[in-house]
Amino acid sequence: MEESQVVESESVATGKQQQLSQAYWSLVWWKFKKNKLAIVGAIIIILFYTVCGVFAEFFSPYRLDYQSDYLEARPQPLVFKNPAGNFSLRPAVYGLDQELDLVQRTRTWVVNKERIYPLSLFVKGQPYKLLGLIPMDIHFFGVNTRKYPDGTVFIFGTDRLGRDLFSRILYGGRLSLLLGLIGQFCTLILGMVLGAISGYYGGMTDIIVQRLTEFVGAFPDIPLFMALAAAIPVDWSPILVYFMLTLILVFIRWGGLARQVRSLILSLREREYVLAAQSAGASDKRIIFRHLLPGTMSHVIVIATLMIPGMILSETALSWLGLGLRPPLTSWGVLLQEVSAVRIIRFAPWMLFPVPFIILAVLGFNMLGDGLRDALDPYGGR
Amino acid sequence: MLSYIARRILYMGIMIILVSFVAFLIIELPPGDYLTVKLQQLQARGDLSAQQRIADYRARYKLDQPVLVRYWNWITHFVQGDFGESFEFERPVKEIIGQRALMSAVLALASIAIVWCLAIPIGVYSATHQYSLGDQIVTTLSFLGLGMPGFLLALLVLFFAMMVLKVEVGGLFSREFTDAPWSWGKVVDLLKHLWIPALISSVTGTASLVRIMRGNLLETLGQPFVEAARARGLKGSKVTWKHAVRVAINPLVVILTTEALPSIVAGDALVATVLNLPTVGPLFVRALVSQDMYLAGTVLVFIVLMTMVGSLIGDLALAALDPRIRLE
Secondary structure: OOOOOOOOOHHHHHHHHHHHHHHHHHHHHHHHHHOHHHHHHHHHHHHHHHHHHHOHHHHOOOOOOOOOOOOOOOOOOEEEEOOOOOEEEEEEEEEEEEEEEOOOOEEEEEEEEEEEEEEEEEEEEEEEEEOOOEEEEEEEEEEOOOOOOOOOOOOOOEOOOOOEHHHHHHHHHHHHHHHHHHHHHHHHHHHHHHHHHHHHHOHHHHHHHHHHHHHHHHOOHHHHHHHHHHOOOOOOOHHHHHHHHHHHHHHHHHHHHHHHHHHHHHHHOOOHHHHHHHHOOOOHHHHHHHHHHHHHHHHHHHHHHHHHHHHHHHHHHHHHHOOOOOOOOOOHHHHHHHHHOHHHHHHOHHHHOHHHHHHHHHHHHHHHHHHHHHHOOOOOOO | OHHHHHHHHHHHHHHHHHHHHHHHHHHHOOOOOHHHHHHHHHHHOOOOOHHHHHHHHHHHOOOOOOHHHHHHHHHHHHHOOOOOEEOOOOEEHHHHHHHHHHHHHHHHHHHHHHHHHHHHHHHHHHHHOOOOHHHHHHHHHHHHHHHOOHHHHHHHHHHHHHHHHOOOOOOOOOHHHOOOOOOHHHHHHHHHHHHHHHHHHHHHHHHHHHHHHHHHHHHHHOOHHHHHHHHOOOOHHHHHHHHHHHHHOOOHHHHHHHHHHHHHHOOOHHHHHHHOOOOHHHHHHHHHHOOOHHHHHHHHHHHHHHHHHHHHHHHHHHHHHOOOOOOO
8 A cells, every 4th residue: 555655647546546445355355265264154155045045946856836745754864875775976865665653643654775766966857947937847956757756855854745845945045045135135225324314414313313223122122023023914915924024124123233334424424535525515415325335335244244144033933933924935934833843843853954054044144244344344453 | 320310211211101102002003803803712612701701801991992092091000000911811911920920030040140150251261362272162152152043942952852862841840840839849840940941042142242252351451451460470360350351341231231131021932932931931922923912012011121221220330330431
């Protein structure tokens, strides 16, 4: 930064500015790269959003609405064997046989180690539309049904209706993760605009916004979610419920962000460049959106990243209580609804498989956010 | 100072009125009300007096009047200590909550004790040994803890206990003690059951407190007075515990009061629901779902009240502990 003190012409000045901002982002990247935990977090998040968010249809072996005849089947264990029973690098699954459990008087599925179905990549399966547009029937993995007509692949088991849990977790992740993203985006907009207005104008506007955030903050989080979510009419369409729930989450969470943006704006608005913009005749709108808010961006990105897991967890908790999303929508919380009875944990414990996925996603966001916090402030060493 | 407290209390009063009104509205928001459902249930069961009883309720709580009248009726009774009646249990709210409040308080206090006993030493260790292997482990674990929501953890514990240990988890008492009067045996039984839910609900709190304590102490350790203490030749442990920790721990008082007081009322409702604990939390969830409005409203108001009282006490305690802070 210090190398060229003298600015000869305007072109040099802009060139230097470009170089400076490049230096900032390369510093950020350099610092981010050093943080192993943050890199792992970023990879987890990217994987989740590509596998669940964008290409769930491709990566899941079955369609969301496909109900097989295998009701509450236990997970088919993965083994490295060929159909003859010898070791092979290609993974395979055991077949399932139905058996009458005389003690519980129910039909259960047991693993039959005689039948072995090798898994293949890019198999033809149920048709779907990739990205909602391109018709396709290639799935990432599965059992080749032409060779093994009665082969199934339920690596996480099936639910009460015989639906493949692994596929459902991928599809469920789409709604849950998307809700986190959409909700956080709306929170960001609302929080930034209100925080900026409150910090920039001060006075009466500030007092009103401040009291409003305090008022919303005074309610305890989860109970308020529950009360508001309980108010969503039962007969609304699932999509409407989804957006309503997102709005509720936004409504409750914007306060914290607004407060942080406000305090940042309070210090930024005293800088000379704001005075310069004002004396040059820039409008308030221009000053807020062009000069002040970009300055808060790095801070806001960090807060936002760290807030997304809370969003996802709130959805999960609410849906699990039966107050959030409801079937036919599939989210991680909806999948967990099945586990609310102790009976399920005892007799179909594989229904708990969404839990590690949720925890992994939350962990990923936390690690990413923490890494961003350190990286976006590259000049302030720790 | 006194005028500050007076202003805060006045402000609290206004907030409570607003919050309770909004809470009342929110609980009323869902279409239909509990009594209509209840009437159908009772009639379906062939209860002949149902019509009359429901009508009595409606008259007593002025349920056919406009919202403002109903709210006024509720809040005036509330102030006098009559919290209304739970329609679902057909008993006064006070009685129902009273039964469970003790257990909620015991559970909350136990988990707070665990949080503080674990988090402070761990936080101090991780700050004084920054970037060491121990610190890395603590940091990673605290990330795990932060990402681990209580109710998911409770589900996993339930699963683990059932499938691996083959024991029943859940509830706060064994079967033979559930309805027994208090005795020494019952207390011991309670302690045997208490540690699992207390531990589960303290995970998130511990993780975040470790992070905060570590950050605060790191900041304090970099200050000149710590260096001065070291320069005078004091022992390392004395510098840490007597000079730095005492300063770094002060801001945590606010966390203690603002989080502990409301948690005494409802605690971790989700964990308690999973583990089927006889605390206020699950009752509250159920009341919200079934629109048992006086029960839900009462708990909500108490939570908000406790949050505000907690933050006031926290601010006062912080000012008392740290003379640099002035209240105005």
